[in-house]
Amino acid sequence: MGNPDRFSFTLHNITVTVSDIDASVEWWRRIFGLELLATSRFDAINADVAYLQGPGFKLELLRTPDGFRLPELTADPPAHIRPIGTKALVFRVEDLAAATRWFRDNGVTIVWSELDLGDGSVSTAIRDNDGNFINVFQHGASPVG
Numbered sequence: 001m002g003n004p005d006r007f008s009f010t011l012h013n014i015t016v017t018v019s020d021i022d023a024s025v026e027w028w029r030r031i032f033g034l035e036l037l038a039t040s041r042f043d044a045i046n047a048d049v050a051y052l053q054g055p056g057f058k059l060e061l062l063r064t065p066d067g068f069r070l071p072e073l074t075a076d077p078p079a080h081i082r083p084i085g086t087k088a089l090v091f092r093v094e095d096l097a098a099a100t101r102w103f104r105d106n107g108v109t110i111v112w113s114e115l116d117l118g119d120g121s122v123s124t125a126i127r128d129n130d131g132n133f134i135n136v137f138q139h140g141a142s143p144v145g
Contacts, residue, residue: 013051013058014089018130021063025050027129031106032091034059074131077111088125088133096138100124103136 018024021039028034034052042049042062050061072083081087093099100113103126111125111133120140128134 011057013060015060015062016089016128016130016132017062017064017067019063019067019069020129021048021050021061023129024061024063025052028052028059028061031103031108031128069131074127074133077125080133088135090135090137093136093138096122096124096136099136 016024025036025039029036029052032054034054037051037053037058039048039050041047045062045064046066047062047064052059052061070083072079073085074080075082096114100110103110103124109127109131111127113124115123115125117123117137117140121137122140123135123137126134126136
């Protein structure tokens with residue numbers, strides 16, 4: 001993929017700003033099984049950083065002492081899609097029913113559960129410990145799934 005006339009690239013990581021880096025690291029480890037790779041300090045932006053490894057991706061968590069929440073970014077659907085910018089992390093699973101049970105059993109906030117997306121795919125939407133939107137779906141007939 002990509003344009004050979006330009007340059008090649010791959011996704012390195014996804015970054016999420018959090019209110020409590022230790023609580024967020026624990027949440028991602030407990031709920032998704034991510035492995036903590038490193039923690040550090042990024043002085044140029046006055047932030048503490050944690051890097052976690054997931055299956056095929058890295059998650060970078062940032063915490064800054066003057067961080068603040070924009071309610072529009074964590075609005076309930078469908079209002080969550082109105083602000084311009086990133087909307088959600090989206091993960092694909094083989095067994096959404098099992099994933100949804102895991103979320104329920106572990107006290108994860110569920111926005112919707114096993115919603116039929118109309119193409120044979122089903123989705124459960126959850127929120128992380130800071131209210132960020134995460135969509136987990138099981139592939140159906142969608143050409144983009």
